[in-house]
Amino acid sequence: MATAGANKRIAKELNEITREPPSGMKVRLVDESNVHKWEIIMDGPASSPYEGGHFKLLLTLPIEYPFKPPILSFQTKIYHPNVSNDDKGSMCLGMLRSDEWKPPNKILAVLNMARNLLVEPNAEDAIETSIAEQYRGDRKAFEKTAKEWTKKYANAK
Amino acid sequence: LEYVSPVDSNLICAICQCPFNQPMQLVCDHTFCNDCLKQCFKNQEGTTRICPACRGPIEILNFKSKTRKSPRYVIQMLDDLLVRCPNSKAGCESHVKRGEIEDHVDKYCDYSVLECSDDECTQGIWRKYSEQGCLHFMTMCEDCGESMMQKDIFEHQEKTCLKRFIRCQHCSDELAKPHLKQHLASICPMVPARCTGQPFGCPFEGTRATVNAHVISCVIATMAPYLSTQKAAFEEQDKANKVLQRKLDLFEGGLTAMQNILYSDNPPTAASSASRAAETSIDTPMTETGAMAVDIPNRHSQQGMSTGTPPFDTPISHLLSLHESLREELSRLENTIAELDSRTTVMILNEGQRSKDEMTHANAAINSMRMQLHWLMSTRLQQ
Structure with a gap:
């Protein structure tokens, strides 16, 4: 019963998002038979150092969703204070933390939050402290590296 | 359950994103389905629970008193939502209120599966055939020869059998049941029909065949597409026209309101305001005339404001506008006076010129008369 309800909600959200996709994002299931793994292609927002890049994200919904938060990870390498600089590329802050997650939050809100973080990184709540340091102290150098990485990994032209 | 029409977002549970099912309200007034709430609290530990929406704490002690059922009207609204019968796949087409769906399925729906009336048979059967005894034996469709369970044969004959012919009620053709709908909609030549020009005044009625023959010769029918586009265009124009009007x-x-305010103290320019000025002069005591008459237009305009046609939001702005209009009036009067002045000067000049001319004329006449007199006198003196 519980999983049936959860699946129904996920299907509903997926339906809503594919019908009216948020700007600059493409959403699809990694595997049509599994609604718990979503693949998102996010375009780097204009006027951010990530402009022109196409970032692949993986959104994993736990079995307990919506009672547990979804897990969002960047599959494309990105130079960002809130994304871990390893092969996981995980992003964990704000509403995605399990102690701050609320069941009424929707995936659409999660995706919009991720996009906003690309525009405005949150250096206070960083996972990569050295990048956060640079973001705060030497914005120019940060933007330069971020642009380079975007060009290198996210095929920006 | 499948809802017939989209449900108001206020009746949707934030957790399951479906219309509330047994909604429960927490102390913080947030509402969720009973099951969703239970599910959510199952994952929490300790003596307090947290509201899924606002993270407000709820003591587990006396938990019953802190969550309650939603108000009756909410439940009523939810129960009034129309849903499709869960047996819709089997063929039930009813739309039932959510609150009554259980009754419908349990007691009324023809497509609910019941136990076979035969004690030894364990298979299920639709309610609508349940009183005909055990129908769970193989038989053969008498029309197409296909073999099937007796319980399925009614449905088969009614809807899918391709060999069971029935007579079309209009053209007496015989055809298979599944084809009848299409036949009636587009093929049967005897179906009653009307000329396509009917909305535009063609009275012709007949069967599809005669109408088809008629349409070729009917003037109105040939004009019909054109007429209907015209009609649509007209309606559009009408709508636009009404808006413009x-x-x-x-x-x-x-504009009139503005004019009234601007010219209300200048009776000669606006006839209407002059008449209204007259009305106000009747209102003023009859003893005050002469000097008061000058004040009347001003009073009138102030009255105009206080009785409030369209005017200004504050008395000050009204006075300012009044002041402005008075100043305008003054400059206009000045202009008129200057014009009059120049006109009279020119007139006087002209007049003076003429009298001067006349005077010289007279002078000349007098002179000639003096000469004559002089001449006469000298002749008389010489005599």
Whole structure:
């Protein structure tokens, strides 16, 4: 019963998002038979150092969703204070933390939050402290590296 | 359950994103389905629970008193939502209120599966055939020869059998049941029909065949597509026209109001305000005339404001506008005076010129008369 309800909600959200996709994002299931793994292609927002890049994200919904938060990870390498600089590329802050997650939050809100973080990184709540340091102290150098990485990994032209 | 129409977002549970099912309200007034709430609290530990929406704490002690059922009207609204019968796949087409769906399925729905009336048979059967005894034996469709369970044969004959012919009620053709709908919709030549020009005045009625023959010769029918586009265009124009008319009325009203305010103290320029000025002069005591008459227009305009046609939001701005109009009036008067002045000067000059001319004329005449007199006198003196 519980999983049936959860699946129904996920299907509903997926339906809503594919019908009216948020700007600059493409959403699809990694595997049509599994609604718990979503693949998102996010375009780097204009006027951010990530402009022109196409970032692949993986959104994993736990079995307990919506009672547990979804897990969002960047599959494309990105130079960002809130994304871990390893092969996981995980992003964990704000509403995605399990102690701050609320069941009424929707995936659409999660995706919009991720996009906003690309525009405005949150250096206070960083996972990569050295990048956060640079973001705060030497914005120019940060933007330069971020642009380079975007060009290198996210095929920006 | 499948809802017939989209449900108001206020009746949707934030957790399951479906219309509430047994909604429960927490102390913080947030509402969720009973099951969703239970599910959510199952994952929490300790003596307090957290509201899924606002993270407000709820003591587990006396938990019952802190969550309650939603108000009756909410439940009523939810129960009034129309849903499709869960047996819709089997063929039930009813739309039932959510609150009554259980009754419908349990007691009324023809497509609910019941136990076979035969004690030894364990298979299920639709309610609508349940009183005909055990129908769970193989038989053969008498029309197409296909073999199937007796319980399925009614449905088969009714809807899918391709060999069971029935007579079309209009053209007496015989055809298979599944094809009948299409036949009636587009093929049968005897179905009653009307000329396509009917909305535009063609009275012709007949069967599809005769109408088809008629349409070729009917003037109205050939014109019909054109006429209907015209009609649509007309209606559009009419709508636009009405909007414009309303706008025009609004503007005209505004304009007259503005004129009234501007010229109300200048009776000769606006006839209407002159008449209204006359009305106000009747209102003023009859003893005050002469000097008061000058004040009357001003008073009138102030009255105009206080009785409030369209005017200004504050008395000050009204006075300012009054002041402005008075100043305008003054400059106009000045202009008139200057004009009059120059005109009279020219007139006087002309007049003076003429009298001067006349005077010289007279002078000349007098001179000639003096000469004559002189001449006569000298002749008389010489005599």
